Amino acid sequence: MDYKRDLPLAITFIVGIIAVLDYYTGVQAITDTFTIIKNWGVVLQGFALGLGAVNLFRVHGRRISQRREGSDWLFSGWLLLMLTVFVVVGLSTGQYDQGPTYSWLYNAIYLPLGSTMYSSLAFYMAYGAYKVLRARNFEAGLLFITAILVILGNTPVFPAIYPGFFHMREWIFGPIVSGAYRGVRIGIGIGAVILGIRTLLGMETGYLGRR
Numbered sequence: 001m002d003y004k005r006d007l008p009l010a011i012t013f014i015v016g017i018i019a020v021l022d023y024y025t026g027v028q029a030i031t032d033t034f035t036i037i038k039n040w041g042v043v044l045q046g047f048a049l050g051l052g053a054v055n056l057f058r059v060h061g062r063r064i065s066q067r068r069e070g071s072d073w074l075f076s077g078w079l080l081l082m083l084t085v086f087v088v089v090g091l092s093t094g095q096y097d098q099g100p101t102y103s104w105l106y107n108a109i110y111l112p113l114g115s116t117m118y119s120s121l122a123f124y125m126a127y128g129a130y131k132v133l134r135a136r137n138f139e140a141g142l143l144f145i146t147a148i149l150v151i152l153g154n155t156p157v158f159p160a161i162y163p164g165f166f167h168m169r170e171w172i173f174g175p176i177v178s179g180a181y182r183g184v185r186i187g188i189g190i191g192a193v194i195l196g197i198r199t200l201l202g203m204e205t206g207y208l209g210r211r
């Protein structure tokens with residue numbers, strides 16, 4: 001018996017069966033058991049986050065100590081500094097998501113950095129759209145025309161000049177996009193069910209680090 005393989009598969013099977021029974025039966029004993037399992041999951045997530053933080057300090061601390069030219073070790077120092085500040089503020093105040101100090105740090109540091117990152121990605125997105133939307137064939141031409149109509153409908157000046165742009169955009173997002181999105185969701189749902197069954201039966205072992 002291979003305990004490294006069989007034991008995780010057995011635990012996955014038992015937990016999966018309990019989750020399915022809790023969803024479909026509603027028996028109080030099963031619900032209480034599944035609640036305990038979810039609480040243990042939260043504890044394990046906390047340990048995983050702590051392990052990730054330790055790994056960040058190990059990797060970026062080595063980069064700071066070496067200070068190699070071109071390694072951007074200053075960004076590593078800034079990352080570790082912000083990680084320490086957020087952890088200390090959250091633990092000291094006990095209000096990591098609603099406290100005024102933590103909210104100010106989040107709104108004054110994290111949100112501007114996120115906006116800067118997305119604004120820099122806009123150039124790559126524009127270049128990628130240019131490469132994708134070249135009308136090389138009939139299907140690419142339809143995609144190009146649809147993208148142009150959506151852009152015109154999203155830009156306030158064009159619907160103000162001609163309201164038809166807005167109505168065309170709404171029609172595209174209605175029957176066309178909604179129908180395609182429902183098909184995608186149905187495919188994802190079927191795939192999730194098949195993956196869950198394969199995982200319960202021990203046929204899917206990717207989460208064990210095996211291919």
